[in-house]
Amino acid sequence: TLPDGIYAKPASLTPAEQIFKQAVENRWPERHVVSWRYIAPDADRMPRPLREAKATGELTIRYDAVVRRITTDEKTGRATGAEYIDRNTGAVSTARAATVVLSASPIESVRLLLNSVSAKHPDGLGNSSGALGRYFMDQLPCLAFGSFSKAKGWAPDDSAPTDPFYNPSGGIFIPRFEEGDAARGDFDYQGSVGRAPIFGDRDARLAFFGFGRMLPYADNRITLDVRRRDAWNIPVPHIRCVMQEEEQALLRKQEETLIAIIKQVGGDLEFIGSPTGLKEMGKGAFPEADAFSRFMFRKWFRKTMCMGAAIHETGGARMGENRQASVLNPYNQVWDSPNLIVTDASAFPGSGIAGTTLTVMALTIRACRNLVDQYRTGRL
Numbered sequence: 001t002l003p004d005g006i007y008a009k010p011a012s013l014t015p016a017e018q019i020f021k022q023a024v025e026n027r028w029p030e031r032h033v034v035s036w037r038y039i040a041p042d043a044d045r046m047p048r049p050l051r052e053a054k055a056t057g058e059l060t061i062r063y064d065a066v067v068r069r070i071t072t073d074e075k076t077g078r079a080t081g082a083e084y085i086d087r088n089t090g091a092v093s094t095a096r097a098a099t100v101v102l103s104a105s106p107i108e109s110v111r112l113l114l115n116s117v118s119a120k121h122p123d124g125l126g127n128s129s130g131a132l133g134r135y136f137m138d139q140l141p142c143l144a145f146g147s148f149s150k151a152k153g154w155a156p157d158d159s160a161p162t163d164p165f166y167n168p169s170g171g172i173f174i175p176r177f178e179e180g181d182a183a184r185g186d187f188d189y190q191g192s193v194g195r196a197p198i199f200g201d202r203d204a205r206l207a208f209f210g211f212g213r214m215l216p217y218a219d220n221r222i223t224l225d226v227r228r229r230d231a232w233n234i235p236v237p238h239i240r241c242v243m244q245e246e247e248q249a250l251l252r253k254q255e256e257t258l259i260a261i262i263k264q265v266g267g268d269l270e271f272i273g274s275p276t277g278l279k280e281m282g283k284g285a286f287p288e289a290d291a292f293s294r295f296m297f298r299k300w301f302r303k304t305m306c307m308g309a310a311i312h313e314t315g316g317a318r319m320g321e322n323r324q325a326s327v328l329n330p331y332n333q334v335w336d337s338p339n340l341i342v343t344d345a346s347a348f349p350g351s352g353i354a355g356t357t358l359t360v361m362a363l364t365i366r367a368c369r370n371l372v373d374q375y376r377t378g379r380l
């Protein structure tokens with residue numbers, strides 16, 4: 001989703017988005033409005049890397065296998081495999097391995113590491129620094145809906161072939177611009193103008209999502225809940241992720257900037273909201289909806305647009321160059337057990353402002369190549 005990405009094919013903007021783009025870029029030349037992304041449907045729903053791995057004949061996939069811990073050698077502390085529960089029968093089995101790749105998504109990978117205690121790893125696997133579970137983050141979300149009177153109606157996006165399961169995935173993206181700390185990144189916006197179906201020649205609808213950067217704090221942390229267990233008797237994670245003054249201020253600025261952009265190019269916002277609350281403008285949110293629906297929207301907005309709504313969670317097993325302050329080395333290897341790599345976004349030392357997936361995929365490939373290279377050359 002970044003503007004310097006190389007897309008598989010060109011992604012087009014709707015006519016309304018082209019007008020919006022022109023208006024924003026004329027007013028603020030340093031603020032770019034670009035296409036969000038190009039995603040074409042894959043007729044085979046199995047992702048390509050899995051297909052290719054399967055084609056080698058070397059891949060075994062264990063279905064219905066709920067991993068509960070990573071096993072380790074009592075003497076060396078190195079990973080020896082994974083212990084898992086059959087979802088249907090409850091039977092416990094172990095898969096043994098020379099090297100282990102853990103990539104269960106941030107909260108779950110941290111939970112599994114914390115649940116993998118042993119004599120060598122008394123506070124959780126990879127927790128000799130005390131950093132496991134700490135520095136957990138999610139990005140700062142805001143959501144805005146409204147209309148854009150300079151464009152009428154709506155248009156479908158025909159950049160990519162139609163997907164039988166999902167709506168077209170395009171839209172517009174406004175990357176981080178000048179203001180703020182460019183090195184860390186402050187916030188960006190993704191959204192759509194004139195994509196939502198409406199009747200007749202009415203003002204085009206617009207919708208935007210903002211994503212802001214959260215800083216890593218040691219006490220924003222995932223721990224194991226000692227009182228509650230899931231269906232497989234594994235302790236559930238307890239998550240503490242609280243915004244500090246830095247985040248409150250950034251979120252305010254993120255919302256004010258989006259309000260100003262939309263207003264100054266001739267748009268009308270109905271509402272903008274974030275974990276700091278819901279602000280309605282003009283005739284308010286969904287003015288044509290019935291009173292009960294509007295009541296329910298207001299009631300539930302706070303509960304759903306809360307911390308965590310950005311769904312771009314990161315941290316908890318952060319990588320770093322100093323083993324006293326991080327869980328993973330710069331190649332995602334657990335410092336305390338280097339034949340185990342953790343390659344999901346729990347490895348991120350910062351939250352960033354973009355979707356996490358491409359970085360997770362790139363890190364995973366890089367970490368796996370390094371692991372295989374070390375294993376083959378006897379350095380592991």
Ligand SMILES: Cc1cc2nc3c(=O)[nH]c(=O)nc-3n(C[C@H](O)[C@H](O)[C@H](O)COP(=O)(O)OP(=O)(O)OC[C@H]3O[C@@H](n4cnc5c(N)ncnc54)[C@H](O)[C@@H]3O)c2cc1C
Binds near residue numbers: 067
């Ligand atoms: C609604 C939504 C929209 C999003 N949109 C975007 C977007 O536009 N762009 C973007 O970059 N990111 C987006 N994200 C974030 C993106 O989905 C994640 O970054 C990405 O899926 C992370 O990949 P992952 O492989 O680390 O984790 P996952 O995709 O969650 O994969 C983890 C896998 O591990 C399995 N697993 C977990 N625990 C266990 C266990 N104990 N035993 C066995 N298996 C286990 C799970 O079943 C799952 O298959 C979105 C997220 C959501 C929820």
